[in-house]
Amino acid sequence: MKLNFKPYSIGYRTLKTALGVAVAISLAQLLQLDYYVSAGILTILCIQPTKRKSIRAAFSRFIASLIGILYAFIFFEGISYHPVMIGVLIVLFIPLLVTLRFQDGFVSSAVILLHIYDAKNLDMDLLTNELILMLVGFGTALVVNMYMPSIEKKLKSYRYEIENLYASIFREIVIYLRERESVWSGKELMDARKLLEKAKALAYQDVENHIRRHENKYYHYFEMREQQLEIIERILPKITALPVIVDQTDLVADFLQDLSEHVHSGNTAYRYISKLNKVKENFAALPLPDSHEKFLAMAELYQVIHEMETYLEIKQSYKGFQTRKTEAAG
Structure with a gap:
């Protein structure tokens, strides 16, 4: 059986992703944010093939994450920090994102939701932490994605x-x-x-x-x-x-x-x-x-x-x- 492998290569998008993750985590760590490694995840999710797609991705994920925080406040703080509540929240959360056409932001918002669930307390310090984390992750992705090689x-x-x-x-x-x-x-x-x-x-x-x-x-x-x-x-x-x-x-x-x-x-x-x-x-x-x-x-x-x-x-x-x-x- 003959196996065919693609030639090994590193594209500019791969390099930008690597740079963006490193910068985002470094900034988040420098700012002493909790869950600072998640800044790298948020950056990865926003690195897109084009500038416009990257901007749309960052906007969609930021809005979806804000809605996620609101849902976390209603379900976790208002009812209970219980695994069942995570399932109920997701069942109701995804249809809303689809209706608003922000479904691409579900994964990034899920990261924020799990942070809140893990902390078991959505106070002002955690809210500030998550907002700055989003700004660092999405912002870093936008900055590194502003470079596009000429075609x-x-x-x-x-x-x-x-x-x-x-x-x-x-x-x-x-x-x-x-x-x-x-x-x-x-x-x-x-x-x-x-x-x-x-x-x-x-x-x-x-x-x-x-x-x-x-x-x-x-x-x-x-x-x-x-x-x-x-x-x-x-x-x-x-x-x-x-x-x-x-x-x-x-x-x-x-x-x-x-x-x-x-x-x-x-x-x-x-x-x-x-x-x-x-x-x-x-x-x-x-x-x-x-x-x-x-x-x-x-x-x-x-x-x-x-x-x-x-x-x-x-x-x-x-x-x-x-x-x-x-x-x-x-």
Whole structure:
């Protein structure tokens, strides 16, 4: 039996968690808090993949813990410090957190509840101790989570990869139009779809790591490319369904060849819309088909032209990145 192990690695989130726990416990110990090691637990619970998630986690856990203290006062102080009361409290506590959408804070609030149960006396000293403990634990998590490594380089890499894939797809379409045969497996289509999903997820993560930013230029870019990919997937069956080669085929092939050489992030799609209009004019100027098969082929090619017009309009509506490329189009 062969066992497969993941390569051993230490990520930045692991390092932040380790640092946060050490700092939180040290601060709690320095402040001479009871249950000071719990500050480390509270910190662990609030270390999240993004800044916004960390803030939401800290807020949710802080509010849940305050509600937990109130429940502890009602059930422990008001009735009894008995194990049965812990069970009753939890039965009533969890539905309230779910209703208020603070259910993520249950574990941290449970830590505070157990401290109170262990002390058997919810006086002002213990209340102050728990509040400071929460501030130290949640606050430390927020501070260490404010550092997030830049993912700009990775997003840019995804952008270039997608542009190269689109260029490759157009080249394969051109080969098929000109030679009527191809050994292309369509792998680039599947790769582009998977890459777009990864790229959008990463771009969304970047949005979550900026407190005041609510959008990301890369996210909009990958969304635009996703819409274009749907168009490419629609024209492929039309290309492969061509019954015969007609004169108009070369017009479409030449246009797609030109476009394949200028798939970039800049926004000068209007130039290629103009070129496509010229293709339509030349298309209309060619002789009418003299057979049913040629008529079908012309109809399919005209639909391809219409789809490519939509492809370019999608790009034209996108603001685009700053680029030195003067011929950026697709």
